Amino acid sequence: MASPKNKKLYLLNNKCLICGSKKLSKYLSLEIQAPANSYLTKAQLNKKEFKAPLEVYFCHNCNLTQLLHIVDRSHIYSDYAYFSSTSPMLVKHFEEYAKEVFTRFPSQSKQLVVDIGSNDGVLLKPFKRLGARVLGIDPAKNIAKIANEQGIETIADFFGKDKVENLIKKYGKAGIITSNNTLAHTDALHNIFEGVKEFLDEKGVFVFEVQYLLDLLTHNEFDNIYHEHICFHAITPLTYLLKMYRMKIIDIIHTDTHGGGIMVFATHSRSSLTIAKAVNKFLENEKRFGLDKLSTYKKFAKRPPIVKKQLTNMLLDLKKKGKKIVAYGASAKATTLLQYCDIGPDVIDYITDSASSKQGKFTPGTHIPIVAPDVLKIKTPDFIIITAWNYADNIMENEKWFKEKGGKFIIPIPEPKIV
Template sequence: MRSQNDLNSPLRHIAPRFVKKRATCMVCGDKKLTPFLFLGKTAVANSFLTKRDLLKRELKVPLTVYYCHACHLIQLLDIVDRKLLFEKYAYFCSASTPLLRHFQNYAEELLKRFPAQAKKLTVEIASNDGILLKPLKERGARVLGVDPARNVVQIARRKGIPTIADFFSAKLARKILRKYGKAGLIVANNVLAHTDTLHDIIAGVKELLDEKGVFVFEVQYAIDLLDSNEFDNTYHEHICYFSLFPLTYLLKKHGLEIFDVKRVDTQGGSIRVFASHSPLRFPVKKSLSLLRLLEHKKGMDRLATYRKFAKRPPLVKHMLNQLLQTLKKHGKKIAGYGAPAKGNTLLQYCSIGPGLIDYIIDTTPVKQNKFTPGTHIPIVHPSMLKKSTPDYILLLAWNYADAIIQKEEWFSKQGGKFIIPVPKPAIHPVTTRKLRHSGQRKKKSSKKTK
C-alpha cells in the first residue's frame, strides 16, 4: 500500500482501458438507454491534488446519466475502474458526527429485530472504518467486515473489527463461507450504488446468507434525488441511482425478495431495504406496497420525469454563480464547508474555483493540505474558520446543514451567513438587504426628502 501522502493523488495519464463505456443496463442488460442529465467532463470526485499535482493534467471523464426503459434504473455508463476509485479511499465514515449517530441507531435496530442472526455472523460489505460493526460487536454480535480500501481497513482493524481487504464477490463469499460459516446478517450501506458488479455481489449474498438470514442495505433513493434537486450526488463513484423498480428486479434474479423498506435521511435521502431468500420466511410490511405506489405516482418509471428534473441543475448553476460573483464584487470572503464527493461535482459543474471560494475546510486529515479535483481550491483544517473568518460559508456538505449550522453557531452570532446550494441557492439566515448585481442601477426613492 502506498504511503499516506500518496493517498488519493489525482487520476491522470490513465490508459483508456481504465475507463470503459457500457452499452447495456447494469441491472437488466437492456440496450434501450436514454441520456437525460449532462454534467460535462469532470475529474474524479475524490482524486484530491497535492501542490505538485497542480502542474499535471487531470483525467476527466464524462458525467452523463442515463435512464433504462426496461427496469427504470438511472445510471452512468462511463465507468472508471473501481481499483482506481476505492483502493486508496479518502472517505472515513467515523469522521462524521451525524453518521456516527445514524449507525449507532442502525445497530440498535438490527439487534432488536434480528438478534439471533446478528450473533450468528454479521458480514458488512464495504464496511469502511467499522462505524456500524463496532457498535454491533460491542453489543454481542459476531462481526466481519469486507472493504477494498486498505488504508481504511487498517483503521477498522485497529478498532478490533476483523476486516478483509478486498472487493466483495461471489468468489470471496465462498471463501468466507468455508472459514466462518453462513451469515445470519449481511449488510451493505451505500455500496450497491457504487459498483458495476451488482450481479456478482448479489450472487455472493445469496450464497453466503443463512436460510433464515436477512440482507439489509441502504441506497440513496431516487425520489429524494429528484425531489430535492440533488444532481450533485452524481459522480463517478456513484454509478447507480435506485428506486424499488430495479432493486426488485435485481434481487428476484438471484432468488431474493424484499419484505420491508424504510426511508432514512442519510446521503440526502435514502432507503433501508430488508430482504431474504424467496419464498419469504418474514411477513411483508405494508411500507413496501406504499412506497411502490408512491413511485408510480411520482413517475419513476417514465423518462419524462427525469427529463423534467434535468432542467433544474442549469438554474442552480446560474443562480449560484450570480450570487457568488456578486458577493466577491462587494469584497466578501467566502469559504466552503466540507469536501465531499457531491461538493466536487457541484464545484466542477458550476465552474466555481479559487477566484470565488477562498478555501474549504474539512475534518478528514487526508484531504487537508490538498486541492479539490478539477477546481483546485485549497482544503484546510477547520481551525482556519476562526483564524481567517469568512463573511459567507458555502455548505458543500449541505445534507448536514442543520448539524453544521448548530455546530458553528458562533459564526452566525458574528454576523456570518451560510449559503445552501440545493435544491436552489439560499442564504441562511435570510438576509434582509439584497446586494445589487453588477450593472444594476440603484432605484431612486419615490419619497421626497425633507
C-alpha cells in the same frame, strides 16, 4: 495523475447494469469532471488532470438510473481515506441501525453478521456490543487493519460470488448480511447479489442502505451524482434485481442519511418472514411519481442548470461588491457542484474540511485550497457556502459565532439561498 491520452481510464457501458437492456436514454449531463475524491497536491496542479464525462442514463426496461462511464477504480480509491468512525453522526446512525436489525432478528444476528464494505467496523462494533457474531469485508487494506486491531475481524478483499465457498467453509452461513452505500458504488451488482444469495442462510436477512433516487430527484440533489456513484437506487429496479436471484424485499425504512436514503430488508423468496406494508407503499409511490417514465427525469434535468445560473450570478454579484466567500465541506458533493458551476479560486478563497487527509490539498477540477475549519476564525469571510448542505443545521450551530459577527451562509441546494 493519469495521462489524458490514455482513454482506457474509463469504460463506456452500453447496457443496463441490472437487466442488460440497451434501451437507455441519457437525461442529464454534468459535463466533463475530474473524479470527486481525487484531491490534488500542490505539485499536481500543473499537470493535466484526468477527467471523464459525468452523464446520467435511464433504463426503459427496469428503470435503473445509472452512469455508463465507469471510471477505473485506480482513479477513485487510490487515495481513499474515509474512516467512518471519525464522523459522530455516522457512528450514531450505525448504532441505531445495529439496534434495529438486532432487535428484529436476534437469532440471525447471533448466528453471523457479515458487513460488506465494512470500513473501520463502524456498524459491526455496535452489533458486537449487542452480542452478535461479526465479520467485516472491506477492500481497503489500511482500513481493514485498523478494524482488526480494534477487535472486529475483517477480511481485506472485495466481496463476490467466488469468495463465498471459502467464507462458508470458515465461518458457516450468514444470518445477516449488511451492506451500506456499497451497492451504489459498484458496476458488479450481479457478482455481489449472487454471492449474497449463496452466503445467506435460508432464514437469513440481507439488509442494505443506499441513497434514494426519489429524494435526489425531489430535492434536486444533483451534486450527489459523481463518478463513484454508478447506480442510483429505487425500489422498483431493486425488486427486479432481487427477483433475478429469487429474493424479495420484506421491509423498507426511509432514512435521512446523505440527503435521503432507504434501508432495505430482503430475504430468499421462499422465506416465511412476512412482507411489511411499506413495500407496496414504496412501489405505489414510485409509480405515482412517474419513476418508470423518461419524462419525469427530463423534467428533473431542467433544475441543475437553474442552480448553476442562480449560484454563479449570486457569487459574481457578491464578488463585485468586494465580499469574501469561502466554502464549507470538501466532500464529493462539493466537487460536483463546484465543477459543474465552474466555481474556482477566483471566487472562493478556500474550502474547509475537518479531514486532515484533505487539508493542504486542492479540490479536483477547480483547484480551491482545502484548509482546516479553524482557518475561518483567522481569515474570516463575509459568506460561507455550505457545500455539505446535508449537515447545514449542525454546521450553522457549530459556527454560530460567524453569524454573530455579521457573516452569512449560502445553502446551494435545492436552490441557492442566503440565510
